[in-house]
Amino acid sequence: MGVSFFFIFGAIGSGIMVISALNPVFSLFWLVIVFINSAVFFLLLGVDFIALMFLLVYVGAIAVLFLFVIMLLNLTDYPPAFFKREADMTNYIPIGFLIGVFFFSEASSSWFVLGPFQKENWDLSFPWLIISHHNIEALGQVLYVVCCCLFILASFILLVAMIGAIFLTQDKAPLGKTQQLLGG
Amino acid sequence: MSEFFFLGCSLLTLVILGLHSFLLKFSVFFLLIFFSLYSFNLEGGKVLVLIGVFAVLFLLGPKKEEQTEVPVLSLIIVFGIFCLISSTNWLSVYLAIELSTLCFFVLIARGSGYSAEAGLKYFVLGALSSGLFLFGCALLCGIGGNVHLAYLDLIINSKQTFSDVCPPVGYILILGALFFKLSVAPFHMWAPDVYEGAPTKIVLLLATVPKIGIFSLLIALGLPVNSLLIGVVFSLFVGTLGALNQTKIKRLLAYSSIGHMGFILWGFESGSFESLQASLVYLFIYVIMTICVFSLILGFHLYKNLLIEFSGVSRFLPLFAVTLGVVFFSIAGIPPFAGFLSKWVVLLSGVLSQSYFVFLFAVFCSVIGGVYYVRIVKILFFQKNSYLLITIKALRKELHLNFKKVFLVGLCLYFILFLFVAPHLGFFFASQTIMILF
Amino acid sequence: MYYKYLVVVMVLFLLGGWGVVLNRGHFIIMIVSIELVLLATFFFFLINSKEIDALIEQVFMIMGLTIAAAESSIGLALLVAYYRIRGTIVLKSFSSLRG
Numbered sequence: 001m002g003v004s005f006f007f008i009f010g011a012i013g014s015g016i017m018v019i020s021a022l023n024p025v026f027s028l029f030w031l032v033i034v035f036i037n038s039a040v041f042f043l044l045l046g047v048d049f050i051a052l053m054f055l056l057v058y059v060g061a062i063a064v065l066f067l068f069v070i071m072l073l074n075l076t077d078y079p080p081a082f083f084k085r086e087a088d089m090t091n092y093i094p095i096g097f098l099i100g101v102f103f104f105s106e107a108s109s110s111w112f113v114l115g116p117f118q119k120e121n122w123d124l125s126f127p128w129l130i131i132s133h134h135n136i137e138a139l140g141q142v143l144y145v146v147c148c149c150l151f152i153l154a155s156f157i158l159l160v161a162m163i164g165a166i167f168l169t170q171d172k173a174p175l176g177k178t179q180q181l182l183g184g
Numbered sequence: 185m186s187e188f189f190f191l192g193c194s195l196l197t198l199v200i201l202g203l204h205s206f207l208l209k210f211s212v213f214f215l216l217i218f219f220s221l222y223s224f225n226l227e228g229g230k231v232l233v234l235i236g237v238f239a240v241l242f243l244l245g246p247k248k249e250e251q252t253e254v255p256v257l258s259l260i261i262v263f264g265i266f267c268l269i270s271s272t273n274w275l276s277v278y279l280a281i282e283l284s285t286l287c288f289f290v291l292i293a294r295g296s297g298y299s300a301e302a303g304l305k306y307f308v309l310g311a312l313s314s315g316l317f318l319f320g321c322a323l324l325c326g327i328g329g330n331v332h333l334a335y336l337d338l339i340i341n342s343k344q345t346f347s348d349v350c351p352p353v354g355y356i357l358i359l360g361a362l363f364f365k366l367s368v369a370p371f372h373m374w375a376p377d378v379y380e381g382a383p384t385k386i387v388l389l390l391a392t393v394p395k396i397g398i399f400s401l402l403i404a405l406g407l408p409v410n411s412l413l414i415g416v417v418f419s420l421f422v423g424t425l426g427a428l429n430q431t432k433i434k435r436l437l438a439y440s441s442i443g444h445m446g447f448i449l450w451g452f453e454s455g456s457f458e459s460l461q462a463s464l465v466y467l468f469i470y471v472i473m474t475i476c477v478f479s480l481i482l483g484f485h486l487y488k489n490l491l492i493e494f495s496g497v498s499r500f501l502p503l504f505a506v507t508l509g510v511v512f513f514s515i516a517g518i519p520p521f522a523g524f525l526s527k528w529v530v531l532l533s534g535v536l537s538q539s540y541f542v543f544l545f546a547v548f549c550s551v552i553g554g555v556y557y558v559r560i561v562k563i564l565f566f567q568k569n570s571y572l573l574i575t576i577k578a579l580r581k582e583l584h585l586n587f588k589k590v591f592l593v594g595l596c597l598y599f600i601l602f603l604f605v606a607p608h609l610g611f612f613f614a615s616q617t618i619m620i621l622f
Numbered sequence: 623m624y625y626k627y628l629v630v631v632m633v634l635f636l637l638g639g640w641g642v643v644l645n646r647g648h649f650i651i652m653i654v655s656i657e658l659v660l661l662a663t664f665f666f667f668l669i670n671s672k673e674i675d676a677l678i679e680q681v682f683m684i685m686g687l688t689i690a691a692a693e694s695s696i697g698l699a700l701l702v703a704y705y706r707i708r709g710t711i712v713l714k715s716f717s718s719l720r721g
Contacts (some may be wrong), residue, residue, distance in 0.1 A: 015634055015658055019641030024650050031654055038661060039706050045624075045662065047668055050680060057687055062657070062694050066650065069698045073705050075650060092643055099639070102353070103632045141675045150681075153279045154688045155521060157286060158262055161692035163289035165699040167253045176691070275682050286696055295701050301706040305702050308652055311693050312642055315659035318686055319635060326670035331678050413625045542671050551651075 236392035302381025311547035317361035323354030369419030419446035634662035
């Protein structure tokens with residue numbers, strides 16, 4: 001219990017730092033810490049393959065991609081909007097409060113509804129009665145057998161991402177620099 | 185999964201498009217239509233999707249990127265929408281929606297300087313809404329215990345204590361994301377900006393194809409009525425009042441499509457056989473009118489997309505002006521044209537299901553909406569040239585109408601003019617499509 | 623027994639939403655906040671998966687991971703395209719599409 005709560009509070013605290021950091025690079029490093037914390041929590045939850053894959057994909061690929069773009073475009077000196085004086089965020093308070101109450105009531109109601117009926121078993125390593133497959137093995141049997149069509153669909157999505165990234169960033173005739181007759 | 189015929193065809197098209205051959209592209213596309221109609225059960229939604237994407241592929245010009253990347257991404261969009269129409273669980277619904285949406289991010293952002301901005305806006309809102317959709321899926325799947333769509337009905341209509349708490353939230357999140365994709369009113373903010381900024385051919389694709397897929401998904405879900413009614417009323421209201429003050433043609437068409445979405449959603453909301461049929465007929469006529477309007481706009485080559493650029497067109501292009509006037513009358517719902525037929529059947533089914541207040545509201549909104557469509561016709565026929573625009577018009581002597589655009593406009597205009605004479609065939613196909621569902 | 627962690631899910635989800643709203647001017651932190659929303663959703667999927675003992679939700683989570691990666695790559699490509707045209711990424715210059 002104690003271990004998992006440590007990582008959970010780590011994830012939440014770093015999440016707060018992500019959205020309030022002054023510098024996008026710091027924000028990204030806090031995001032990496034969120035991912036590491038949650039990956040460790042997944043590991044404690046018993047889904048070890050997904051935890052490792054999460055670490056690999058997010059920290060190894062996505063965060064590095066973000067950092068690469070930030071460094072490429074030299075975006076390190078744009079502070080967030082709410083640190084500026086003219087940004088008026090007060091009219092977001094009521095709707096934010098309402099949405100927050102809404103979601104917390106959801107979480108707490110499901111917790112309170114389900115919580116008292118169950119035995120207080122605070123141990124995360126729940127002893128399964130039948131363990132015949134490892135996580136990666138069981139996932140493979142579902143992913144490649146039952147969901148094979150969806151697996152191909154997901155590969156199509158990655159293909160679209162590849163085509164899109166190349167198509168968007170390839171050089172074409174200069175756009176904004178030239179003077180366009182009568183707008184455009 | 186007969187969609188994988190289509191997947192194979194798309195891959196084949198990808199390969200052949202690598203050869204930059206125009207003739208081969210269209211032959212493969214016809215082959216693909218044949219395959220899709222032959223191997224799928226003939227659902228009306230898929231036919232509508234094919235009509236929309238065929239119009240877009242038909243309009244593509246001789247530029248290099250319109251020969252290679254744009255048709256490929258359009259075909260992938262069609263593949264995604266087909267998977268969406270025939271999907272039965274949340275996982276494939278999510279993947280199919282994301283497949284088409286990611287293609288749209290790319291297609292919208294590739295164009296002039298404004299389109300990058302429009303793509304960025306659409307990306308931020310679309311990614312957030314897909315996150316909400318995924319969260320709603322997590323809620324529903326966690327409670328239903330399965331990813332099948334049919335469990336939604338089980339969750340919403342069951343009487344257990346736990347299910348009173350969570351499912352509405354998941355349902356509302358999913359419905360919000362779907363409303364976003366449909367540009368139904370509380371989630372419509374992106375539509376005018378994206379319609380204005382994106383390339384016009386892509387707007388034509390965006391205005392027809394994904395909406396058909398999402399509507400078929402909404403049919404496949406069991407529909408709780410009240411949450412849809414909010415979207416209906418809001419989008420009728422916004423689509424009417426937002427368009428009144430517009431000066432740009434594509435923003436006006438965006439608000440007009442929001443209003444049309446309100447009408448179509450009202451038919452789905454009523455839920456009876458007749459109203460679903462009416463909504464499908466409305467969807468068909470909406471697709472036809474959208475194709476016609478956008479190909480006319482593409483042919484007229486506007487400089488700043490201002491409405492005022494149409495002023496006095498009837499002097500030097502009378503036939504074009506008459507065509508555009510007919511199409512706008514049809515969108516407004518003036519009687520002898522197809523738009524009146526669609527509005528009439530939806531209103532009739534609404535009256536039959538005894539929702540009189542929404543009926544009065546819809547009539548009120550479409551009367552007010554008639555003002556700005558007729559205003560365009562007034563600009564076309566009776567407004568004098570403003571002096572600012574004379575120089576622009578001096579630069580532009582000829583229309584950019586080639587054979588393809590004229591062919592599309594003629595085909596759509598045939599439906600718009602004469603569907604009112606014999607609408608039986610459309611109703612027959614719509615009822616056949618509905619019969620599959622029940 | 624894992625439902626107590628739903629509070630964590632909700633907190634992360636709200637943090638992501640607030641990040642999008644509060645950093646309206648800053649596109650890259652908006653994408654990062656959307657990643658936070660997706661992270662909360664993955665949390666939810668895994669907790670559900672352990673709770674109701676269904677493997678399909680883990681598959682759902684893997685697919686969601688794929689889409690998150692694709693989405694962020696396309697978003698960054700859009701960012702690069704926009705930066706190349708405008709020279710800035712502050713979305714306050716978004717006002718050209720108005721009226």
